[in-house]
Amino acid sequence: MSSSFKRLLLGKPIPTESENRDQLRKHTALAVFSSDALSSVAYATEAILAVLIIAGTFTLGLSLPISLAITALLVIVGISYRQTIHAYPGGGGAYIVARENLGVVPGLVAAGALLVDYVLTVAVSISAGVAAITSLAGALGYPGLREYGVGLALIFIATITLLNLRGIRDKGLLFALPTYIFVLSILGMIAYALIRYFIVGAPDLPPPASIEPPVNAELISAWLILRAFAAGCTALTGIEAISDNVQDFKPPAARNAATTLTVMIVLLVTMFLGITYLANLYGVTPNSVTNETVLSQLARGVFGIGPIYVLLQVATALILVLAANTGYADFPRLAFFLARDRFLPRQLANRGERLVFSNGILVLGIAAAVLVVLFQANPIALLPLYTLGVFTSFTLSQLGMVRRNLRTQTNGSERAALISGIGALLSGVVLVMLALTKFIHGAWIVIIVIPILVLGFQVIARHYTRVAEQLSLTTAVRPQPIRRLTAVVLVSGVHKGMLPALELGRALAPDNVTAVYVNLEPDQGMRIRSRWEEWGCDVPLVVLDSPYRSLVTPVLKYVQEIEGRYRDDQVMVILPEFIPSRWWEHLLHNQTGLLLRAALMFRAGKTVISVPYKLER
Template sequence: MLSSLKRFLIGRPLKSTELGEQKLNKTKALAILSSDALSSVAYGPEQILLVLITVSTAAFWYSIPIALGVLILLTALILSYRQIIFAYPHGGGAYVVSRENLGINPGLIAGGSLLVDYILTVAVSVSAGTDAITSAFPSLHQHNVLIAIIFVLFITTLNLRGVTESASILAYPVYLFVLALFILIGVGIYNIVTGHVSPELHTPIGTPVAGLSLFLLLRAFASGSSALTGVEAISNAIPNFKDPAPNNASRTLMAMGALLAILFSGIVFLAYYYGITPSGEETVVSKIADETFGRNFMYYFIQGTTALILILAANTGYSAFPLLAVNLAKDKFIPRMFTVRGDRLGYSNGITVLGIASIILIIIFKGETESLIPLYAVGVFIPFTLSQTGMIVKWVKEKPKGWVPKLIINSTGALISFIVTLMFFLTKFEQVWSILVFLPIIIIIFHRIKKHYELVGEQLRIKPGQTIKPIDGNVIIVPVAGITQVVENSINYATSLTDQVIAVYIAFEREDERIFEEKWNKWQPNVRLVTLQSQYRSIITPLTKFIDTVEKKASENNYRVTVLIPQFITKKSWHNILHNQSSLLIRAYLLFKRDVIVATVPYHFKK
């Protein structure tokens, strides 16, 4: 039943030879890898206004120069990550750049930040998309968390079906969103040019505003820079592109940068000119659409596509998180399970973990986008800063042809990213302080996992000249609970291997012990039986004490002890709940005992 459900949700398994068919062309890659960056247009401009409104609505004209600053940073980041794509064509992005140029710990900080950031990408995107839906349908506002969780489950399932299949589905909403915003910006600007929008709705550019400080402007700039999250995703996901992967990734990155710049500038300008004031119940994009078209088909088209891309922007996380996890797992900093491809040739363990972690975050933060965005943004600007700094070190060390312009680009990106990171810590410390706690914890966990793998490798490695002393014999202990076909099957198997077989029976009552010994001596007189009294009705304690005693004597004679556990297998899986699982408990306990071999002899029921 579970297998049938899995096939229905995920699809048939793909052969390893079909991996090439799972690569993305530029059109599909732009949709699924740019959706995060493009979707942030829906909340990035709003973040600027939310800071400026703390002074007054008269300060809204400052959103224009702040937006220009964001565009300068976007340009530096796009050019920088284009260089990273060609310098590190196998992917890995900020983690690989920082590790190779700045050292292991900076690399782990970048990698750990991005892992967390991609989890936040899913949580923020889905939460923001849910907000867009409930802005249009306020009666649904109380169900935000449930709606967000349903969307996460849907996107997780979609990604488990494979990269190309999810891209084929997600491309349409992304391009519809781009079309919708182009129409909105175009009609909005047309209305302004033709005089259909009153100039009295906004404060003229250059109007003095009392109480405005440089610190507050920098804070607004940092908040607006949240629109740049997701820019790095393409550099992490180069292996997902069709060949030539670096060239296709570079072109996709440039296209994303151009679209993001146009959409972000357009929304900021319309919000300023329309005099839009942000509120908790309705998004800025919703208010602009309402002012431009009214509550007609176009309004709901814009809201619908905005909600879709905000939700499906989570797919950027699903595309980049598994590939980043693969790089960390190959370096043995996280479990190796992240390097395993699933039935559909995607890294399904990474996809599943990402989905579960995102749902947990949505529940903790109750689906409130405002609470998540600052943590989300600072989590990506730390890798921005480290990756740009790493590239600076690379150019200074290697000095390739034309390295000076590259150095300037990366230096600009590193400086601005560092300023933005500082501003988040200075202005929103109460919302981002947790990153100072969990990042060191993550780094410690990375190193502990690495140490574990090194110790395992050391213990598994066969050293030159090393010889293993051969075993002289084997003692088999068979725990028995009665005289049944299951026990008989196990005893017959044990006696076929050695004549050193000991059956062990745990008795709770003296009378039960006497009766069982009599029956056993008549049934299996040639197999030694040991009965153990258990006054506290425990099977594990007396059995393990006896095994310890036998193991100690056996080791003196270079014998090994094997515990052979009889286990019946019911025809239907649900029948298992009707039976005690003592054999499973014994096996689970004994597996962690040293120098004891644990084996199971199955006996399958036919009815």
């Protein structure tokens, strides 16, 4: 039944030879890998305005020049990532680039920053999608939906996790329609709003709440400009996703990926600047009373509350929820590269039945759900943690491309190194700004977590190195034939479950087999002895007294004593175990077999054989 339920949820297994059939065309890949970057326009402008309005409404006009500066940075970083796509068509992104060109530790720093960022991508995107839904509900007269924000976010995380477990073919078809509806809705709103403004004029929107400017306005405004710029840099999140997944494009993969990245940058710049310009033109500000998003206020002011407004809000909510797919596309693949290089558990390198890295997808879903619960699905509370990891990876990736271009010395390598160098410099400056302006707002958590992750990567790598050294045949000695085999059968009583174990012991060591019973109660030993004469199969029985009612200690002492009798002896412990027919029936038994097996294998290091006896229903 569980197998049938799994097939119903995930679909039939996909054979390995079908992997190439699931590679994506450019229009589908744009929806799958760009949803995070494109959806950031729904909250990037609002993040800038939310900082500027602290100094009063007179500073809101600075949002447009700040957005232009962010756009310039976005274009430079995008050009640098085009170079990365052609240089590393196998994918891997900042981790591979930094590790190959800057060293192992910088590569691990980039990997740790990206892993944190991908978890935050899911948490922020889902939370922002829920905010769009509750804004729509509030505008339609149902403000009470905000109370169920966390529950909605968890449902969305579970749903998108399941969709990713089904594989790329299913999610490519699902993600294309909402992404293109969102893009067309935003572009249509910008065009219609500009035409309407210059022909009819701006609509009447509720005036923003009056905010008294601070006493030292000039000094604080300078600091706020830096904070607003850092907040608006959320518009750059997700632009590295295409370079991480070049191998998922149809051939020629590198050229198709580079073209898709260019289209994404053009759309992102157009929508980001358009929304920021409209917010200035229409005088829209963040509303702390109703918590209605800036995009919702713009759409309501342009179209009024009607079908087009509802369509735009629904499309916004969908793409924000589906934008989490960027994390699901990149986190498992990056985890695969790290596991392949022995910096993460090997289970994360295994692909499931649907040709996806199922373990990485599940880890990401659980981590994002924990963040959503801790921060109560509040995207504003999560945003300060968001961009620090992004710009850490940006900076290291572009520094790696600078070194690679200078080392290769091919045609155009100096120009490419210059572009990457400018991108690295600007990304590094923004990284410092983010660390300073967002430190007390939550960025300190990321600053602490990334070094912890790097340390964890190194600990895991040392473990795998030690295992490889100890398993290496370079220092191995050919094993000598076993001259004497002693079998010890541990019995808990005289019953049908022990008979197969006794037979196995007699077959393996007919002259050196002994049954052992640990006597925990005084009268039990006599009962066992009396029944053993009939059912013991001519195997001698040793009863070990345990006055302190310990099961493991007497067995370990006895096995150690047996081992010490002969130098060429191989001691083999046989454990008869009965297996209940239903899973819940395991809870009704002591599971002493597990305790004994763990004690013998991890303490004594002996050969342990379990002989199961399956019970019928």
